[in-house]
Amino acid sequence: MNQQLRILIYFTLIGAIVLALVHYVPFPFQPANWQIKTAEELIIPDMDSLMTMQPELPDTIQPVKKAERKDTIITQHHLSYSTGFFEQLKQLHGALHTATDNGTAIRILHFGDSQIEGDRITAYLREAFQSRFGGSGPGLTTVFDPAHINPSVWIDSKGNWQAYHIYNRRNVLPNKAYGLMGQTAALHAHSAGEFKISASRWAEQHASNYQKVRLFIAPHTDTIAIKGQIKHVEIINDSLPPSSDLTEINWEFEQLSPSIKFQLLSNSDVHVLACALDSLAGVSVDNIALRGQSTPLLHRTDANLFKAMGEQLNIGMLIFQFGTNMIPTVAPNYRFYQVQLARQFDLIKSYLPNVPVLVVGIADAAHNHNGEIKSYEHLYRINEAQKAIALKYDFAFFDLYNAMGGEGSIIKWTEQQPPLALTDYIHFSRLGGKKAAQFMISAMWHQFNKFEAPDTTLLTQPDMPWERY
Structure with missing residues (x-):
């Protein structure tokens, strides 16, 4: 057998073997279908502040699934909500409408x-609600405010x-006794x-008036003596026994x-969670x-105290307003x-x-982008993500970004006279805060x-201007 014939037989056998393998043996690897993960599939850690990355995510994160919703979503005045939320709002309105006559107190956090x-x-939200439904006082506050914030x-x-x-990781309470306000x-x-508690000259009209003072104190292991004075006259002399609640x-x-000036004394630690006025x-x-937070960090507080x-x-x-600290995080x-x-x-x-x-x-x-003040181009993606997850949970969503004018509006707010935003082009001035409250x-x-x-229907109610509230 000559060499050319041997080469022909050799390649013929190899071809036959390859054809047999392809036809009879499953071979799942198909390079044409291989895919590399796109940027949209990557998970980027969150940040607790503008400067420090503090991811608090589980080891394995599954992307949030799209909402499988049968409910109707209604959007009016930049407010989007489901019919379920509308029913909750109706119940809230009924409670607010009768609160003063019924002698009940209702809170909005x-x-x-x-x-x-x-x-x-x-x-300004407080003043609007109290003007319409009754009530007064500044609400919850801490009893230790050295900066008078x-x-x-x-x-x-x-x-x-x-x-x-x-949010302070360096000075942590081991018992997580932060309470509802997230501070102690x-x-x-x-x-x-x-x-000492006093009315503030800078308070809005209704906030400056209070008649009821409530202290909320975390569990304590010894008696707490509490005294109170008005103009050097003692009007309060109470004693709180030890409590695990x-x-x-x-x-x-x-x-x-x-x-009123209050004095507290105890042989054990005392954690005052809040004072309600x-x-x-x-x-x-x-x-x-x-x-500096992108969420309220509710997982760090004692659940029983909060409840x-x-x-x-x-x-x-509850009004939930976070997102400012997502601004530096650019993601697809x-x-x-x-x-x-x-x-x-x-x-x-x-x-x-409920x-x-x-x-x-x-x-x-x-x-400042190359010497020019420009709005962050990715903010609409944060806005859309917030809206999607809010509606998935049957919460309402107020689109402040578009209510104030969308991209570039913060520049106009800052340059307006008097300014509605600070020169950091992020935070509102007090007038800007008032305008944002008006939108809401x-x-x-x-x-x-x-x-x-x-008698009016859900979708045909005429617009109500701010001046009528």
């Missing part, structure tokens, strides 16, 4: 980041107070402290907004600002943020069952007016 710090937006009430403190915040004013064992102590006064009936709106405070405060609604999508929000929304539903939740979307923000109130009043005009 306004949780947020630094955009609401210093009562910046909450003050809350302009709606004046707090002067003396003694060995120490502040603990839920603490006195360590065998130390005394005092604080949340303790509330309250006082009512005939006069409006008394300046309210009217005897009506609506209260609380400012709970957690600066107990929620039950005693009779919460009618924000599924990772939806995962974080979902974790918090699950806890809200657990801690405050409470309607309004999620307020991110505001426009800008930065107009949207809510549009819904509330439907309940007072039963």
